[in-house]
Amino acid sequence: xxxxxxxxxxxxxxxxxxxxxxxxxxxxxxxxxxxxxxxxxxxxxxxxxxxxxxxxxxxxxxxxxxxxxxxxxxxxxxxxxxxxxxxxxxxxxxxxxxxxxxxxxxxxxxxxxxxxxxxxxxxxxxxxxxxxxxxxxxxxxxxxxxxxxxxxxxxxxxxxxxxxxxxxxxxxxxxxxxxxxxxxxxxxxxxxxxxxxxxxxxxxxxxxxxxxxxxxxxxxxxxxxxx
Numbered sequence: 164x165x166x167x168x169x170x171x172x173x174x175x176x177x178x179x180x181x182x183x184x185x186x187x188x189x190x191x192x193x194x195x196x197x198x199x200x201x202x203x204x205x206x207x208x209x210x211x212x213x214x215x216x217x218x219x220x221x222x223x224x225x226x227x228x229x230x231x232x233x234x235x236x237x238x239x240x241x242x243x244x245x246x247x248x249x250x251x252x253x254x255x256x257x258x259x260x261x262x263x264x265x266x267x268x269x270x271x272x273x274x275x276x277x278x279x280x281x282x283x284x285x286x287x288x289x290x291x292x293x294x295x296x297x298x299x300x301x302x303x304x305x306x307x308x309x310x311x312x313x314x315x316x317x318x319x320x321x322x323x324x325x326x327x328x329x330x331x332x333x334x335x336x337x338x339x340x341x342x343x344x345x346x347x348x349x350x351x352x353x354x355x356x357x358x359x360x361x362x363x364x365x366x367x368x369x370x371x372x373x374x375x376x377x378x379x380x381x382x383x384x385x386x387x388x389x390x
Contacts, residue, residue, distance in 0.1 A: 173366070173389055177373065178367050179202055179205070184221075194382060203239060204236050206240045210243045220255075222252065236257050249282060253282055260283075270301075284307055285307055287309075290313075294334045311334055311363070321349055335361070335362030344363045355385055
């Protein structure tokens, strides 16, 4: 099923990197019953980004639960040579993989490798990467989504970079309508509407959901801020 069939106008994606791993299954269930459809799964390899985060073993432990409730898992691979990991993430239950343009010599070939395994595919770009050039590359490669990082990738809990608004607008001006923009980093109720106006439709939220005591209320607060 393609990305555009997953998106109900907009989607707030809880970032599981920020979850309480002692209560991971419980928190996933709570959020899905509150209406969450897409979960963001951040993967750091200790090379492309400094931290080593979570991988296929954790994904395998939660994918059946998420799929059983008609959810999907969006895997953000902050890794060198991301294509080497596609088979493992597909087997563990990932639905989509997003790779960094900075880590791909041939983005088209990487996207094709993901599709060959039945995965949807996105392209991410870091704050210092030219947004116009990245968006052009995404069009040529035929990816499904474009992820504009609004923080330096790697660590959860960073503050939103205001200059991301201009980069979202620049990418949106290049991308066709069928390629949605996702934004990851520092998203909260105070800035999500501005990010939407700039052109994003997918909003990754870590601390602003999992850092709150009432997860459903935190999720709904973000949706309400969009209206």
